[in-house]
Amino acid sequence: MTEHEVAGACPLDCPDGCAWVVTVRDGTAVKLRGNRDHPFTHGTLCVKVNQYLEHAAAPDRLRHPLRRVGAKGEGRFERIGWDEALTEIAERLASVRERWGGEAIWPYQGTGNLGYLQGLQGRAGARLWNVLGASRHEVTICSIAGLAGTRYATGTTLGIDPESLAESKLILLWGVNTLTSGHHLWRFVERARARGAYVVAVDPVRTRTAKQADEHVAPVPGTDAALALGLLNVVVSLGREDERYLAGNTVGWPEFRRRILEFTPARVAGITGVDEAQLVRLGRRLAGTRPTAIRAGVGVQRHAGGGEVLRVLACVPGVTGDWQYPGGGLAYSTDGYFGGDREALARDDLLEAPVRTLLMTRLGEGLLDLDDPPVKALVVYAANPLTSAPGQDRIRRGLAREDLFTVVIDLFQTDTADYADIVLPATMQTEHLDVHDGYGHLYVAWNEPAVAPPGECLSTTETFRRLAAKMGLTEPSLYDSDEELAKQLLDFSHPSLDGITLDGLREKGWARLNYPRSFVPFDRGFPTPSGKLEFRSELACRDGLDPLAGYTPPREHGDRELARRFPLILVAGASHFFINTVFANKPALARRAGPPQVVLHPGDAAGRAIADGQVVRVFNDRGSFTALALVDDRVRAGVVTTTKGHWGKLTGGGAGINATVAERDSDMGGAVFHDNRVEIEAADPR
Known part of the structure; x- marks a missing residue:
């Protein structure tokens, strides 16, 4: 018997890009583990990839044309x-x-x-x-809308090294359920927490991550840019903007300041559904805590104003001056840090x-x-x-x-x-x-x-x-x-x-990659036309967008007739057991995921005479799907949530959640999965 180990990496659509080690015995892969030497993977894999070898050996795997x-x-x-x-x-x-x-x-x-x-x-x-x-x-x-939005503000899609969150004093996990979709980051969050950091989850749903955070803020889906502007309104009202940083490193601050002042806490509470007192408390915390890091996920930009959300989030550390500190700034995607010759491949x-x-x-x-x-x-x-x-x-x-x-x-x-x-x-x-x-x-x-x-x-x-x-x-x-x-x-x-x-x-x-362990990405200026963070972007203006960063409402929010017929907003997040549609056909993980479910607030369920565990039909003018109702207050009234990834032919329904999603783009490209109004009704008699 011969046995050896082979180094590899996970190929799946997850920010963690885990390094792993495969144990091979007599030509057969018998064990898979995270690479213990890797500073980010740190010897662990997720619940999904832990069973990758079994998936590779599955009897339903394609083996012939x-x-x-x-x-x-x-x-x-x-x-x-x-x-x-x-x-x-x-x-x-x-x-x-x-x-x-x-x-x-x-x-x-x-x-x-x-x-x-x-x-x-x-x-x-x-x-x-x-x-x-x-x-x-x-x-x-x-992630295309968010990448475009950050580029208008900073000139690049890059941000801070996520590992630098260990140096942060305030961490805003904005639209990211890191314990499900990239759990290795949590170790750096916990390092910061051990040093006194405060962790806030901003998410319409009380996810696994939100439950573990120090505070959960639940805006109406798609209103995140308004929420960010409201927090900045508190910062500015307190006079806590970093005037020195603003003067030397930004463009368009007087205009952007005027826009911020339009988003008073009372107005933002009305837009986002976030309690005004909570908004003000968090704004005060943002005003007085350096460094603050924002880790934004891709789900936050899946609506009509998705690109504008990331544009505003990239501007927040410009107002507070956090871009100048290790552990301060925005982390959205690090993809562009790798400088391999992609053009030589394509x-x-x-x-x-x-x-x-x-x-x-x-x-x-x-x-x-x-x-x-x-x-x-x-x-x-x-x-x-x-x-x-x-x-x-x-x-x-x-x-x-x-x-x-x-x-x-x-x-x-x-x-x-x-x-x-x-x-x-x-x-x-x-x-x-x-x-x-x-x-x-x-x-x-x-x-x-x-x-x-x-x-x-x-x-x-x-x-x-x-x-x-x-x-x-x-x-x-x-x-x-x-x-x-x-x-x-x-x-x-x-x-x-x-x-x-x-x-x-x-x-x-x-x-x-050849970057220092702790670095400030824009300490030598921003790769924008001005060389500074651009609250006002002439490139955005040239592209037919508002030159000034701001708030674009979700398209289906303002349509009163649509809201009357379809009063619920559907958010489809990542499953803890699938990666997009990968692993949905793996029996062990499919059993743990359970059948398709849709979570309703108790008030919304009662108003429709829907009981926990009942089969329901979720529908709009575009299509429909069936799921089991889960009545729970993890969502606010007016919002329902489900998870993506189920194969129609394996759940018996044929149609899935995307039968209800519009085939249109956000402000800067990309799908509008969370800009989706639906209604729910019982699908079977009770």
């Missing part, structure tokens, strides 16, 4: 060989390209793998799509002419409404859009088109895969080479393949290499090996990579 034999959506397939599958795909893509042009091909990539070689961070497959002239796929489902220079951009969140629109050219071929990988994207009913109709050729590359036969013409089996993380960072820390990790893939599973990179060959494409870079791709990514002169080599990374498994 499949061809559809039933109607689209029935999920009936027959096994075929790789050569047959690739031949058919190559012929169909070539035919679409010849008749309709390359833009009739939509490569739909998701967040199921965030790797630089196999996944989203490196836009896996981009070289092939560029050579074919396919439409450009824009991943807008996750090779957009291979495009012969500009192509159109199609938005991940507008799949139904793209499949049903686009022409010139219409979408005739859809290649879906690391994504399950029928479950995870808004406008579910329209997506289903689009996928059912007989004239649409659909290929799905995945690990399991998802709801989306049931509509495919060809399904291809992909490798899992223990079976391929990759490089990862995390969007919630400053480390890069090497993922060495630990075991051979089961059956005929192929990595994403190998699948596209073979498809390129089958199509007779001659561009040499289409055939670069995974090791060559890793070298192209890492052999780059960006300062963050100083001291990091491919060999060294491979040997240790991880490395901290």
Whole structure:
């Protein structure tokens, strides 16, 4: 018997990007643990990923290529060989390209793998799509509005190192349930707490994190920017703004100050539903506590004014002066701190002419409404859009088109895969080479393949290499090996990579990017046109937005007729047991998650004669889904909450929460999952 350990990293859509170690015995992966040497992972994994090896060995895992034999959506397939599958795909893509042009091909990539070689961070497959002239796929489902908003204020998407929260005295966990979605940050929160820090959770729902915080503030969904402006109103009214910092490091302060003064505590209490006395107390605490850190999550920007929320949150530490202190400022995403050569991976220079951009969140629109050219071929990988994207009913109709050729590359036969013409089996993380960072820390990790893939599973990179060959494409870079791709990514002169080599990374498994352990990100100025924090942004004005940071109400809040018919606001947060739709088909985790539930305030339940545990129908003009009612005061009256991720075919209902979500964008792009009015009624007699 031989046994050894292999270093790797979690590929899933979570800010923690965990480093892990796989124990391999006689060619079989027998144990998985967090890497104890990693300063952020610190030897632990989450409840979901702890069972990753069992998931990789699951009996329902795809192991061979499949061809559809039933109607689209029935999920009936027959096994075929790789050569047959690739031949058919190559012929169909070539035919679409010849008749309709390359833009009739939509490569739909998701967040199921965030790797630089196999996944989203490196836009896996981009070289092939560029050579074919396919439409450009824009991943807008996750954090794009918030990234745009922070960029208008600070000139970048970057903020403070989340580890610096250990140095904070006041921590605002704003729209982030870190104990469910990135629990390693909590250790740094607890370090700060041990030194006297006060922790506040700002969330419409009393989540696991909110229960553990010192204080919970529950605004009406989508009103966070108004709440932030109200807190600043208290700061300014007390005369506690940092005038020295404002004078030397910001642009547009007199105008922004006037806007702040419009958001009095009384007005903000009316907008947000937050008790005025609580708002004033927290504003006083913000005024007198340095350093203050804000850790914002992606859920806070999933409504009509989502980008504006992050823009205002980035301005808060400009008013208080917290951007100048270690442990002060805003943490939203650290993704851009890694300076690997992403362009070398994607090779957009291979495009012969500009192509159109199609938005991940507008799949139904793209499949049903686009022409010139219409979408005739859809290649879906690391994504399950029928479950995870808004406008579910329209997506289903689009996928059912007989004239649409659909290929799905995945690990399991998802709801989306049931509509495919060809399904291809992909490798899992223990079976391929990759490089990862995390969007919630400053480390890069090497993922060495630990075991051979089961059956005929192929990595994403190998699948596209073979498809390129089958199509007779001659561009040499289409055939670069995974090791060559890793070298192209890492052999780059960006300062963050100083001291990091491919060999060294491979040997240790991880490395901290070349940044100090404690640093102030904008101590030498902001990368804005003015070189300062911009309360007023000419770039925003040029882009058709309010040049001054402010509050944009959720679109469905102000419509009185809509509010009369659909008086409840639905918020769909992350499950503690799934990561988006990943793991929803794992029996052990599905049992712990339970069936789909919707949580109602006792007052809302009583007014509808709905009892705890009753089957209810959640609906609006866009669609409906069924769930079990859970009557609990973890939500305020007028707000209901559920969790995302359940596969329709596994819960018996078919439709999911996204059947009710509008297929439209926020102010700065991205889905509006939480800008969603619904009504609830009993679905069975009592």
